[in-house]
Amino acid sequence: MGTAPDPLLDALRACVGAPHVLAPDAPTAELEPYERDWRGRQRGRARAVVRPGSTAEVAAVVRACAAAGAAIVPQGGNTGLVLGGVPDSSGTEVLLCTRRLNRIRALDAANLTLTLEAGCVLQTAQQAAANAGLWLPLSLASEGSCTIGGNLATNAGGTQVLRFGNARDLCLGLEVVCPDGAIWNGLGGLRKDNTGYDLRHLYIGSEGTLGILTAATLKLQPQAAAQGCAWVGVPSLEAALALLALAQRQLGPGLSGFELMGQLALQLVAQHLPTLRPPLWQQWPYCVLIELSESAAPEQAHALVQTRLQALLQASLEQGCAGDAVLAETLAQAQRLWHIRECIPLAQAQEGLNAKHDISLPISRIPAFCAEAEALLAQALPGARLVNFGHLGDGNLHYNVQCPAGADAAAFLRQHEAHINALVFDCVQRHGGSISAEHGIGTLRAATLPRYKDAQALALMRQIKQALDPQGLLNPGRVLVRA
Ligand code: FAD
Numbered sequence: 001m002g003t004a005p006d007p008l009l010d011a012l013r014a015c016v017g018a019p020h021v022l023a024p025d026a027p028t029a030e031l032e033p034y035e036r037d038w039r040g041r042q043r044g045r046a047r048a049v050v051r052p053g054s055t056a057e058v059a060a061v062v063r064a065c066a067a068a069g070a071a072i073v074p075q076g077g078n079t080g081l082v083l084g085g086v087p088d089s090s091g092t093e094v095l096l097c098t099r100r101l102n103r104i105r106a107l108d109a110a111n112l113t114l115t116l117e118a119g120c121v122l123q124t125a126q127q128a129a130a131n132a133g134l135w136l137p138l139s140l141a142s143e144g145s146c147t148i149g150g151n152l153a154t155n156a157g158g159t160q161v162l163r164f165g166n167a168r169d170l171c172l173g174l175e176v177v178c179p180d181g182a183i184w185n186g187l188g189g190l191r192k193d194n195t196g197y198d199l200r201h202l203y204i205g206s207e208g209t210l211g212i213l214t215a216a217t218l219k220l221q222p223q224a225a226a227q228g229c230a231w232v233g234v235p236s237l238e239a240a241l242a243l244l245a246l247a248q249r250q251l252g253p254g255l256s257g258f259e260l261m262g263q264l265a266l267q268l269v270a271q272h273l274p275t276l277r278p279p280l281w282q283q284w285p286y287c288v289l290i291e292l293s294e295s296a297a298p299e300q301a302h303a304l305v306q307t308r309l310q311a312l313l314q315a316s317l318e319q320g321c322a323g324d325a326v327l328a329e330t331l332a333q334a335q336r337l338w339h340i341r342e343c344i345p346l347a348q349a350q351e352g353l354n355a356k357h358d359i360s361l362p363i364s365r366i367p368a369f370c371a372e373a374e375a376l377l378a379q380a381l382p383g384a385r386l387v388n389f390g391h392l393g394d395g396n397l398h399y400n401v402q403c404p405a406g407a408d409a410a411a412f413l414r415q416h417e418a419h420i421n422a423l424v425f426d427c428v429q430r431h432g433g434s435i436s437a438e439h440g441i442g443t444l445r446a447a448t449l450p451r452y453k454d455a456q457a458l459a460l461m462r463q464i465k466q467a468l469d470p471q472g473l474l475n476p477g478r479v480l481v482r483a
Contacts, residue, residue, distance in 0.1 A: 008068045012050045012094070015060035020100070022049035024091060034095050037086045038079050038142075039349065044087035046073075046095040053100040055117075055175060055183060055214040061096060062212065063181035070094050071476050074208035076119060076150030079142040081356065082442030084207045084478045085150070098149050101214055104128050113172060113189040115217045118149025125218070134220040137164040137256075141342035149213040155205035157438030159338075162393035163256040163293070164221070166438070168204045173217035176203055179210075179469040189217050202464065207440050208475040210468045224293035226301035227256070229334035230309045231326040232316065233284030237367040240286055242321035244363070244393060247290055250312050257291030258393030259341050264402075265389040268347040269340055278340045279326050288392070289341050291334075344389050345398075352409030354387065354402040355420045359428045360437035363395040369431040370397075376423050377401065381416060396437040399424060425452060441479045449479070 012021045022030055024045060036043045047070060052058045065072050071093045075085040087093040098119035105115040109132055116125055122143040129136040140146060140158040150156075152174070156167045164170065173187040176199075186200055203211055234240045240260055247255050266281035280287055292309055294301045309327055316322035328334035348354060361369050370388070377384055383404030390397040401420050403412035425435045425448065435452050436445060450458060458480075465472075465480060476482055 006047065008064065008070055008094070009048055011064040011068070012048055012061060015064055016050055016052045016057050020051040020053065022046075024048070034075060034078065034097060035087060037083055039081065039353075041353075042083050042086055044089050044093070045091040046087040047092055049095045049097060051097045051100050055101070055177065058096070058098075058101070058177045058212055058214050059181045059183055061094075062177050062179065065094050066180060066471065066473060069471070069473070071473050072096050072212070073475055074098065074149070074153070074212050076147030076153070077121065077142065077145040079146040080150065080154060080442060081358070081439045082436070082444040084154070084440055084442030084444075084475065088443070088477070096212065098147060098212070098214070101149075105215065107132050107134075108189060109134065111189050112220045112222075113217050114220055115173075115187055115189070115215065116148060117215045118147060118152075118213045120148045122146050122148060122151060129220050130223070133223055135223045136170070136218060137221055138167055138170055138218075141345060148216055148218070152204050152213055152216055153206065153208050154440045155438070157391065157394065157396060159257050159259065159291075159341075159391065161391060161396075162258055163253065168201065170219050171200060171204060171216055172219055174200045174203055174213055175215035176211040177214055179471065179474050183214075184211070187215060187217050191219075202468075205440070207442060207479050209465060209479050210474065212474070222295060224256075224301075225295050225298040226305045227291060227293045227331070227334060228302070228305035228309050229257075229292075229328040229337050230290045230313055231279055231328075231337050232288045232290065232313070232322045233280035233324040234286050234288055234321065235284065235323050237286065237370055239321040239323075240288055240392060241363065241367065242319070243288060243290075243316050246316055246319065246321060247312055250315065251292050251308060254292050254294055254308070255290070255393070256293040257289065258391070259289040260388075260390055260392035260397070261287045261289070261341060261344065262386065262388035264385055265344045265348070265387045266340075268351050268387065269343055272347040272350040273343055276336075276340050276343060280324055284323050289337055291338075341389075344387075348387055348400065348402070351402060353413050354400045354409070355413060355417050355424075357399040357401075357421070357424050357428075357435070358396070358437050358439040359399055359424070359433055359435060360394070360396045361428065361431055361433035363392070365431040365433070366392070366395065366397065369427060369433065370399075372430075373399070373424055373427045376427065377420070380419065380423060383407075384412075384416075384420075394437070395433075421448065428452075443478055446477060446479060446481045450481075
């Protein structure tokens with residue numbers, strides 16, 4: 001017996017054209033990239049997958065869904081890690097994919113701004129800036145797939161936050177389709193505009209729960225004339241912090257990256273991606289990747305970068321906060337070191353499922369937090385392995401717990417994940433941290449959030465959601481659990 005035709009599908013086809021709507025009976029191979037999350041933890045079922053190609057089409061889709069009372073899940077590159085951009089299993093949610101909204105609208109070199117559509121892939125945006133001799137300083141390991149809309153919806157972080165801030169700090173303006181289909185054009189390229197509430201900041205980090213971002217104006221920087229990297233083996237977390245303080249003093253604002261990598265994280269890279277050959281990991285419990293960017297005259301910049309990094313390494317070896325170090329001599333070597341760091345999530349995924357925690361802490365509390373959490377985990381789950389890495393300069397750790405070697409990862413998680421999460425997050429809270437540094441809340445952490453977030457902050461968030469999306473149609477159940 002066939003199922004009754006869904007009138008919403010015809011309405012969506014009228015909005016965007018039939019080739020850009022997938023019905024639920026489309027081949028699995030076509031639906032799966034939209035319905036399954038990047039980590040493969042959830043395969044949902046969409047009522048339809050719709051791919052608008054312009055802001056006007058997004059608005060038409062939103063109006064059609066509002067008329068039908070259908071919830072919408074916005075999706076960009078589907079690289080999110082908290083199950084915010086994939087449909088649930090009800091088959092009632094419409095997945096709105098923004099990837100056809102991928103035009104660069106304007107690059108204003110004198111104003112140092114790039115205006116582009118939300119479905120532009122981050123790497124394409126970086127390239128557009130580079131083609132004009134400029135720099136978009138937002139960089140994530142997922143940059144080949146994630147989109148600008150997704151970056152802003154999650155307020156993405158990445159490896160340049162230390163110097164340039166999160167995605168929020170790079171955004172000067174937004175264009176948004178509201179839940180009733182109205183379009184707010186806030187695409188100013190202004191650095192100063194005190195004309196009332198700054199709506200842009202409401203939408204950034206709202207994970208698709210308040211509006212659909214369709215375009216943005218981003219701040220650019222003059223391209224650094226030279227960048228250099230050093231890879232340093234450190235004897236302890238305390239030493240890593242001392243090295244960070246030294247690097248901040250010696251390199252000043254040129255310090256553009258300070259990444260921490262635990263021994264097991266690098267062991268997994270060596271094991272699963274052997275051609276990458278990470279250095280120094282066998283001798284030291286942690287390695288640190290330091291990046292320096294110089295904007296001096298190009299002919300002097302490379303030599304200046306190398307001299308300043310050498311001086312830093314010498315001082316750190318003398319002061320005992322570094323055990324050994326490798327200095328990249330060329331840009332290609334520096335890129336190879338970054339590639340190792342960026343491949344940690346991939347190596348970890350190849351090892352099997354794990355309990356991920358994207359946490360932030362006051363930098364000064366990191367050694368005490370790690371000592372306490374490690375002791376609690378060892379006591380509760382002997383043999384569980386800690387894969388610890390992250391953006392130390394921002395106080396952001398990816399503190400992931402992997403099953404004991406040789407154990408069944410899925411069974412281990414089924415049995416222990418809730419306990420591990422509570423143990424880690426309670427410890428984060430005791431040390432004044434946050435349970436989500438840069439990945440967001442999605443559905444993965446929505447039920448956990450009330451335990452750790454200030455009750456008044458949550459009440460205000462609910463009021464904002466109610467005011468902007470009274471029907472509750474945009475990404476329901478993400479960030480805030482359904483009332
Ligand atoms: P999606 O995954 O498609 O969506 C993410 C969320 O944003 C969902 O809630 C979705 O509904 C919403 N959304 C997407 N587009 C829009 C839109 N146009 N309007 C409104 N809402 C929208 N994140 C970091 O912050 N730092 C990192 O260093 C980092 N490294 C990563 C490395 C790897 C290997 C992977 C797989 C992920 C990493 N991430 C990182 C997470 C992820 O890449 C970021 O969250 C990214 O910003 C998501 O962009 P996306 O286009 O893939 O969004």
